[in-house]
Amino acid sequence: MGSTISRLKGAFDPPEVAKGEGVLRFGILGAANIAPMALVGPAKTHPEVVVQAVAARNPQKASAFAEKHGIPEVKASYQEIVDDPTIDCVFIPLANSLHFEWAVRAVRAGKHVLLEKPSVANATEAEILFHLPELSQPNAPVLMEAFHNRFHPAWALFRSLVNPGDVVHVVARSMIPWWYVAKDGIEFNYSLAGGTMMHMGTYSFAALRSVFDAQPEECVSCDVSTSSNKTHDSDKIDTDFKAKFRFPNGGIGEAQSTLKGPTIWTPSNVTVTHREVMVEDGKLPSSQHKFQTREVTLHGFIQAIVWHRIDIKDVFQIRSTTDGKVIKKWGEKESLKAYTFRDAGGAFSDLPGEPFWMSYRHQLEQFVNRIKGRETQHWVDGEDSIDQMRMMDMAYEKSGLGRRPTTGTYT
Known part of the structure; x- marks a missing residue:
């Protein structure tokens, strides 16, 4: 019982670590309920990550979110975060229909993007997003759908x-x-x-x-x-x-x-x-x-x-x-x-992690590794995300409801 309590305390109230050189500064689009668990908490224990700014449709909500979670800046709009040259990465936990537009905007602005699942509304949007020309250029931004549990x-x-x-x-x-x-x-x-x-x-x-x-x-x-x-x-x-x-x-x-x-x-x-x-x-x-x-x-x-x-x-x-x-x-x-890769044993035993690391923290570790050009032990690539949306389209079409509509307007 003691180890369980300790693990959960560390997971939901993680210890902060000192930040080193080459820190990646994140901006969050939307003061979503998932953001503290998916990024804000994990960032505290990562020496190369700082959550720098947040923006929301409701400025009061953004300000309250920033104050509660110790985020230094509140931006007036999502676009202001995307345009900020001091922001390296963007986390997008918006409503599903907004994922496509803002992921495209962020990638075209040269930002690394951690994109909440599902990545977009349907396979058409997924094919456009994950095949953006900017993603195949030298020093291209990193884009990943956040399937944290994997x-x-x-x-x-x-x-x-x-x-x-x-x-x-x-x-x-x-x-x-x-x-x-x-x-x-x-x-x-x-x-x-x-x-x-x-x-x-x-x-x-x-x-x-x-x-x-x-x-x-x-x-x-x-x-x-x-x-x-x-x-x-x-x-x-x-x-x-x-x-x-x-x-x-x-x-x-x-x-x-x-x-x-x-x-x-x-x-x-x-x-x-x-x-x-x-x-x-x-x-x-x-x-x-x-x-x-x-x-x-x-x-x-x-x-x-x-x-x-x-x-x-x-x-x-x-x-x-x-x-x-x-x-x-x-x-x-x-x-x-x-609860750790040491527990998993075998080929995984040398991978980093603590018992209190959530799947989100393990995900952040690999996201930063990819940006820094280091080896990533686990990953969700663009073709995987496209296939995921094709499968979801299959199910929606079979159900008779029809696949979710293409709502992204930024191409």
């Missing part, structure tokens, strides 16, 4: 236990409790590219793609419920969904999420089922073969810092090579956790 040690350990070629079925679930989102919130606004697939559902989609290490060939089905709100084209807003995809190896992936989850937050989870494979066992006579079927579940794959657990269930059989008769059958179970 940087956590728990996800690295989980993926090391999965063999994509042998995966036959995956289910990825996420949720938001009903009380967490306001009835008039941006999640329920079609013009702002709202909907649960565009919210927590994007994690579920990304989990499937990561586990299969492939893009789905087809969205087999996508069942949705729509909002009962009477504003913002609510009949086009998915409040919960269940989508099924077919992947190139023939495996099936299922993604689920909801904006109307139960009162108590249920941890996200992803369960992977492998096909039966033959495994070597030198102790067996030549007349026998050993077979294994594996199921791996990561509970808490989005909020791993709070709590997570990896459950491994292996079923073994020893069968006769002559008639296939089962000689012996048994199961083995194991549960693992990894």
Whole structure:
């Protein structure tokens, strides 16, 4: 219990470190609720990062945000941050429909961009954004979609236990409790590219793609419920969904999420089922073969810092090579956790991190490394983000709601 309390205290009230030379100065576009957890807190523990400025549509909100979080400057507009030559990086946690426009503006201004997920509203915008000519120039800005959970040690350990070629079925679930989102919130606004697939559902989609290490060939089905709100084209807003995809190896992936989850937050989870494979066992006579079927579940794959657990269930059989008769059958179970890369072990054991580092802090580490020209152990590249939006478009089209509209106006 003591280690848990210490870890969570460090995560939500991180210690500040002295800043060294070559600091990267961030500006935040929008005083969003996610910004303190996604950037402000992690920046405190990074010796090369300073959050320098914030801007918001409401100047009073921006000023209150800056005062609360110790941010030195409040800018009058998003554009003022983008134009400021002292700002190196821009964090964009705006409403989904604004991601495209402001990411393009920031990249064209030479800023490095950490872009909240989903990166944009649809695949058309993603292809334009991640193929901007400025990104292929020498000393190009760094642009990354902030899929923070994929940087956590728990996800690295989980993926090391999965063999994509042998995966036959995956289910990825996420949720938001009903009380967490306001009835008039941006999640329920079609013009702002709202909907649960565009919210927590994007994690579920990304989990499937990561586990299969492939893009789905087809969205087999996508069942949705729509909002009962009477504003913002609510009949086009998915409040919960269940989508099924077919992947190139023939495996099936299922993604689920909801904006109307139960009162108590249920941890996200992803369960992977492998096909039966033959495994070597030198102790067996030549007349026998050993077979294994594996199921791996990561509970808490989005909020791993709070709590997570990896459950491994292996079923073994020893069968006769002559008639296939089962000689012996048994199961083995194991549960693992990894709050640091040392916990993850193997190839990850030398990677930096402390038990209180959130996935956001690990993400920031790699983002800075990429900007500084250092090796990055984990990354989300532009083609990955384009494929992510193609998958989401597939699901929206299959659901009958249609993909989220192209709303970006800056091309």
